[in-house]
Amino acid sequence: MKKYLIIVFGVILMLVLVVGAQAQTLTERLNGKILLQVQEHGEAWYIYPLDGFRYYLGRPADAFTLMKELSLGVSDADFDKFNGKAPARLAGRILFKPEDNGKAYYVKPDDLSLHYLGRPLDAFNLMREMGLGITTENLEQITIAPLSQMEGFVDCGQTEINGEFYKVGFTCIVQKFDRCQPATYQATVDLGSLGGLVTYVYRIIGLEDGGCLVQTQYTQNPNPDWIKKKLMCHYDNNKSLFEAHDEVFNRLWVEKDKSDCTGDLADILTQ
Numbered sequence: 001m002k003k004y005l006i007i008v009f010g011v012i013l014m015l016v017l018v019v020g021a022q023a024q025t026l027t028e029r030l031n032g033k034i035l036l037q038v039q040e041h042g043e044a045w046y047i048y049p050l051d052g053f054r055y056y057l058g059r060p061a062d063a064f065t066l067m068k069e070l071s072l073g074v075s076d077a078d079f080d081k082f083n084g085k086a087p088a089r090l091a092g093r094i095l096f097k098p099e100d101n102g103k104a105y106y107v108k109p110d111d112l113s114l115h116y117l118g119r120p121l122d123a124f125n126l127m128r129e130m131g132l133g134i135t136t137e138n139l140e141q142i143t144i145a146p147l148s149q150m151e152g153f154v155d156c157g158q159t160e161i162n163g164e165f166y167k168v169g170f171t172c173i174v175q176k177f178d179r180c181q182p183a184t185y186q187a188t189v190d191l192g193s194l195g196g197l198v199t200y201v202y203r204i205i206g207l208e209d210g211g212c213l214v215q216t217q218y219t220q221n222p223n224p225d226w227i228k229k230k231l232m233c234h235y236d237n238n239k240s241l242f243e244a245h246d247e248v249f250n251r252l253w254v255e256k257d258k259s260d261c262t263g264d265l266a267d268i269l270t271q
Contacts, residue, residue, distance in 0.1 A: 032092010036131040053145035064120035071096035156185040180212035212237035231265035
């Protein structure tokens, strides 16, 4: 519980209680969808909801492998509770059932319906059938996932504190941080009267310049100016994730020092 509270404190530390409307970016509107590049050869891309990057699906076998790498594991018990329709927080996600022979399902963002992916070719054809045509000009507004982030990637899942969706993602992301291995983790915290729901995504990129490079961003925040603003910092993974997190944000928020960080959110925090 102490570790959970430290993460919550880190989120509260960054929260500015300014509520307002913000027009969705193209990436936000298309999160979780399959896009077909109609002006080229119909290449298919998947917009991963946790980072907003587009991932090239390639051939059926390549697409199926990528889907599994970006999937979120769910137990049979949790899956059965969905009754054919996933919760809104899982829109656009690919769900993997390790207790059911590794079956995979795609959550269609428009209606949250669950679609069985089956074999690689079946999955590839289904995803293309659900694809949305997009011009090359619009597609290029969405950042393509760096190759280094597509290899060896692990999704540690998500945790909703004070909510019904509670997973063991903390253990996974802590272990990955200790070794600075590529991984993503999402936490949703209900701060109640302090600001409502805040969703924060950690993405461990890997070792760089003597530190562990970690990208973080809000996908939900009462301050609309902070949503989708990326923050890339070098964390000290000789310390625990929680200690390193506090150290980074203390430098940014209190000391106004962004020498170890880049990104739009770093600029905002050090103003």
